Amino acid sequence: MKIQCTPIDYDYFDFQGKNYAKIIGRDDKGKKVCLIDSCDVFLWAILKDNIGEKKVKEISEKIRKIKLSEKGRASEVIKTEIHNKKYLGKNVTAIKILITNHKDAHSFAEKIDFKEIDKRREFDLPYITRYILEKKLKPLQWYEIEGEILNNSPEFGGIDNKLDVNICLKVEKIKEIEKEIYQPKILSYDIETDEFDIGKGHIVMISLVGENFKKVITWKEKSNKEFVEHVKDESAMLEKCVEYIKDYNPDILVGYFSDGFDLPYLRARAEKNHIKFNIGADDSQPTFTRGRLTTGKIKGIVHIDLFRFIRVTYGQYLQSETLSLNEVALELLGEKKNNWIHKHSSKINGGEWDTYYEYNLQDALLTYKLMQKLWPDFYEFTNVIQEPLFDISRDSLSTQVENYIIHHSGQYNEIIEKRPYNTDIEERRSEEKYEGAFVFQPIPGLYDNVVFFDFTSMYGSVIVTYNLSKSTYLEKKEKDSLKVEMGKETVYFSKEPGFFSLMLQEIIEKRKLFKKEYNENPNPILKARSNAFKLLANAAYGYQGFFGARYYCLKAAAATAALARKSIKETIEVIEKNNNKIIYSDTDSIAFLQGNKTEKDIMDLLKKINETLPGIMELDLEGFYKRGIWVSRRNGDIGAKKKYALIDINDKIKIRGFETVRRDWCNLARETQNKVLDLILKNGDEKKAVELVKEVIEKIKKRDIDLNKLIIKTQLKKSIEEYKSEGPHVTIAKKMREQGKPVNIGMLIEYYIAESDGKKKSLIRERAKLTDEPGKYDIEYYLKNQILPAVENIFEVFNVDVNSLIEKKKQTKLGEF
DNA sequence: GAAGTGGATATACC
DNA sequence: ACTGGTATATCCACTTC
Numbered sequence: 074m075k076i077q078c079t080p081i082d083y084d085y086f087d088f089q090g091k092n093y094a095k096i097i098g099r100d101d102k103g104k105k106v107c108l109i110d111s112c113d114v115f116l117w118a119i120l121k122d123n124i125g126e127k128k129v130k131e132i133s134e135k136i137r138k139i140k141l142s143e144k145g146r147a148s149e150v151i152k153t154e155i156h157n158k159k160y161l162g163k164n165v166t167a168i169k170i171l172i173t174n175h176k177d178a179h180s181f182a183e184k185i186d187f188k189e190i191d192k193r194r195e196f197d198l199p200y201i202t203r204y205i206l207e208k209k210l211k212p213l214q215w216y217e218i219e220g221e222i223l224n225n226s227p228e229f230g231g232i233d234n235k236l237d238v239n240i241c242l243k244v245e246k247i248k249e250i251e252k253e254i255y256q257p258k259i260l261s262y263d264i265e266t267d268e269f270d271i272g273k274g275h276i277v278m279i280s281l282v283g284e285n286f287k288k289v290i291t292w293k294e295k296s297n298k299e300f301v302e303h304v305k306d307e308s309a310m311l312e313k314c315v316e317y318i319k320d321y322n323p324d325i326l327v328g329y330f331s332d333g334f335d336l337p338y339l340r341a342r343a344e345k346n347h348i349k350f351n352i353g354a355d356d357s358q359p360t361f362t363r364g365r366l367t368t369g370k371i372k373g374i375v376h377i378d379l380f381r382f383i384r385v386t387y388g389q390y391l392q393s394e395t396l397s398l399n400e401v402a403l404e405l406l407g408e409k410k411n412n413w414i415h416k417h418s419s420k421i422n423g424g425e426w427d428t429y430y431e432y433n434l435q436d437a438l439l440t441y442k443l444m445q446k447l448w449p450d451f452y453e454f455t456n457v458i459q460e461p462l463f464d465i466s467r468d469s470l471s472t473q474v475e476n477y478i479i480h481h482s483g484q485y486n487e488i489i490e491k492r493p494y495n496t497d498i499e500e501r502r503s504e505e506k507y508e509g510a511f512v513f514q515p516i517p518g519l520y521d522n523v524v525f526f527d528f529t530s531m532y533g534s535v536i537v538t539y540n541l542s543k544s545t546y547l548e549k550k551e552k553d554s555l556k557v558e559m560g561k562e563t564v565y566f567s568k569e570p571g572f573f574s575l576m577l578q579e580i581i582e583k584r585k586l587f588k589k590e591y592n593e594n595p596n597p598i599l600k601a602r603s604n605a606f607k608l609l610a611n612a613a614y615g616y617q618g619f620f621g622a623r624y625y626c627l628k629a630a631a632a633t634a635a636l637a638r639k640s641i642k643e644t645i646e647v648i649e650k651n652n653n654k655i656i657y658s659d660t661d662s663i664a665f666l667q668g669n670k671t672e673k674d675i676m677d678l679l680k681k682i683n684e685t686l687p688g689i690m691e692l693d694l695e696g697f698y699k700r701g702i703w704v705s706r707r708n709g710d711i712g713a714k715k716k717y718a719l720i721d722i723n724d725k726i727k728i729r730g731f732e733t734v735r736r737d738w739c740n741l742a743r744e745t746q747n748k749v750l751d752l753i754l755k756n757g758d759e760k761k762a763v764e765l766v767k768e769v770i771e772k773i774k775k776r777d778i779d780l781n782k783l784i785i786k787t788q789l790k791k792s793i794e795e796y797k798s799e800g801p802h803v804t805i806a807k808k809m810r811e812q813g814k815p816v817n818i819g820m821l822i823e824y825y826i827a828e829s830d831g832k833k834k835s836l837i838r839e840r841a842k843l844t845d846e847p848g849k850y851d852i853e854y855y856l857k858n859q860i861l862p863a864v865e866n867i868f869e870v871f872n873v874d875v876n877s878l879i880e881k882k883k884q885t886k887l888g889e890f
Numbered sequence: 891g892a893a894g895t896g897g898a899t900a901t902a903c904c
Numbered sequence: 905a906c907t908g909g910t911a912t913a914t915c916c917a918c919t920t921c
Contacts, residue, residue, distance in 0.1 A: 469906040509909030615907030
């Protein structure tokens with residue numbers, strides 16, 4: 074039997090003491106297939122230097138005879154092979170130890186403690202990773218698979234009988250083929266419940282959205298809406314839901330925050346109703362792994378929680394202030410959630426139910442559309458990193474970088490470094506922080522004609538150019554090595570290119586290539602591809618300084634920062650020597666005055682600098698700006714770093730660091746500051762802006778401001794009990810909890826500051842009120858703690874004291890009484 | 891009980 | 905605990921006089 078198919082979900086099982094991969098995929102006709110396959114499982118024993126050939130063979134033989142019997146499983150070494158490998162860039166002799174069961178790799182590693190053995194490695198690779206590496210059956214690519222059909226076969230304990238797939242194949246031959254990018258079958262889901270705590274209240278309705286498929290299943294009010302299906306009770310609703318999912322037979326079941334809410338809730342209610350939520354391809358129920366975050370897994374279907382993917386890998390490129398479904402959908406799709414204020418189902422009137430059903434359906438619809446929109450990104454990440462979609466959608470950035478390394482180490486014949494033990498992690502975490510980026514101390518002022526240069530992928534380029542990594546780090550000075558001075562300390566790196574730098578070089582080159590291709594031919598796939606490489610390039614530096622990394626090397630991270638500092642300072646000097654005044658610089662960018670130079674002069678300067686830059690270091694023109702403003706810090710009179718605003722030739726404004734871009738300031742302060750910056754940058758003076766601020770002050774005093782504009786939003790970053798210092802948002806979170814409102818870690822807590830009602834209340838938190846709590850906003854607070862701080866330093870640039878505006882008015886006002 | 895200071899906290903920049 | 909360091913600013917908690 075020969076089929077064409079693409080692997081989607083990877084799982085594995087044990088049969089008669091051996092491991093087998095169980096892969097769910099689709100064939101070219103859209104049928105669900107299951108592939109059963111196995112691969113060599115092994116670990117490496119790396120020998121110490123200068124062990125004679127004979128001795129190596131002897132040890133190899135000794136290892137060959139090791140047997141284990143653990144957890145009722147007899148396991149043994151199948152064979153051993155002697156190889157010339159590389160480990161951290163050095164040539165080593167290593168014994169490849171093939172064993173019967175992957176789960177015993179750790180135990181074997183512990184048993185191999187001969188004195189001639191230096192290190193044991195690759196006992197900690199997950200089986201699926203090992204399988205993909207060995208068989209090169211990469212997720213979402215296309216293959217021609219030859220194999221034996223399992224049909225009612227007793228082999229593997231009759232596994233094919235238990236699986237809801239069209240074909241079950243025992244793999245014999247794998248051949249990669251070219252085909253179009255796979256478009257998965259997606260089903261999205263969303264639930265509405267009476268209570269927020271998992272499983273506490275009833276599930277009122279479940280919505281499902283797929284291609285030409287929209288459903289809301291409910292046991293509450295009947296409806297004439299064609300998409301609403303009414304059943305008799307919660308239990309029947311859950312069973313109907315299972316039926317629809319099985320019927321639709323998706324590759325991907327997607328929700329928004331579904332790891333933390335929808336899926337565990339469904340599972341909990343099924344349990345309460347004594348039924349099975351058996352949506353797995355083998356009729357199993359979803360399972361949950363309890364880490365810091367709950368993760369919901371379904372056999373044979375890739376469960377994706379879009380929120381998680383967006384938060385770790387995608388969020389940094391979004392403008393949205395929260396990563397709520399509403400905001401993300403608005404930004405990426407231009408669509409919103411429907412309006413609905415959550416109520417217990419007992420408090421909903423008959424006529425309101427249709428609104429509720431539509432609201433629920435819209436959420437699933439948005440989730441479905443978002444999944445489609447982000448599919449190119451999921452696909453490209455999977456393609457580049459080569460781990461299964463399930464992991465790609467949840468892994469942290471460091472893990473993504475690490476998996477990229479693992480799946481590309483073969484090119485370098487490298488034995489993969491081990492994961493750090495807890496003792497290693499403890500030690501790493503206790504290491505002193507190193508000096509990071511250079512930030513130029515700006516002088517407050519309004520500047521005309523500002524030019525911005527920046528380095529492309531600066532840290533990545535530094536790592537590649539200077540070859541900075543764990544494998545190239547030298548314990549002591551060697552001849553022809555690179556010397557890096559970092560304050561008191563001096564470190565050395567080999568000039569022999571290391572595999573980490575080579576890999577990163579490839580990543581940066583591909584990023585440049587795909588970016589260029591995208592610019593010539595803009596399409597979502599090229600954008601996603603370029604983005605995937607950009608993300609890896611940017612994360613590689615942080616990875617080397619991350620305590621959990623296999624290829625952790627704090628010295629390399631410190632040297633990267635040191636050489637980046639050196640590089641930017643030297644570039645600053647060149648620009649200064651060209652008679653251009655430096656205004657600002659942060660990490661990889663430099664702002665300076667164009668002065669009397671033409672744009673061509675500036676481009677020539679850029680070209681000249683690039684000619685002298687080493688390796689793959691590259692300086693780019695970020696832009697020409699008509700005007701820019703830098704202000705002073707609120708306490709102290711020096712210029713504030715990381716805070717400036719620019720206007721370009723097309724009157725487009727770019728704001729960095731100001732309150733305008735901070736979500737923990739009330740909208741009135743943000744809007745006012747934004748308008749002030751706009752007026753100043755456009756007009757080149759402050760006069761109109763002063764008038765504007767006066768008006769706002771008057772409005773506040775007259776209580777003419779809508780409360781919505783005064784709401785302050787602060788994120789609850791940990792549980793209420795963990796706070797040592799109780800800020801206003803924590804007090805409000807406490808109140809919300811008392812009122813039975815949902816309070817979760819990560820939530821934005823909303824409140825406003827009210828006038829104290831009689832008793833003296835010196836603390837701000839004592840005056841903080843919930844948005845729906847009646848009260849009068851505190852005029853003084855909003856003037857002195859919101860509006861003034863937001864504009865004071867901007868006007869200071871023009872020697873205008875806004876403080877006096879408030880005080881003066883206040884006196885006249887007092888005089889009136 | 892006001893004033894000053896350091897710590898805790900949140901958020902942004904790159 | 906789940907990439908790094910640099911920086912601003914608020915509000916609380918505590919000390920001091």
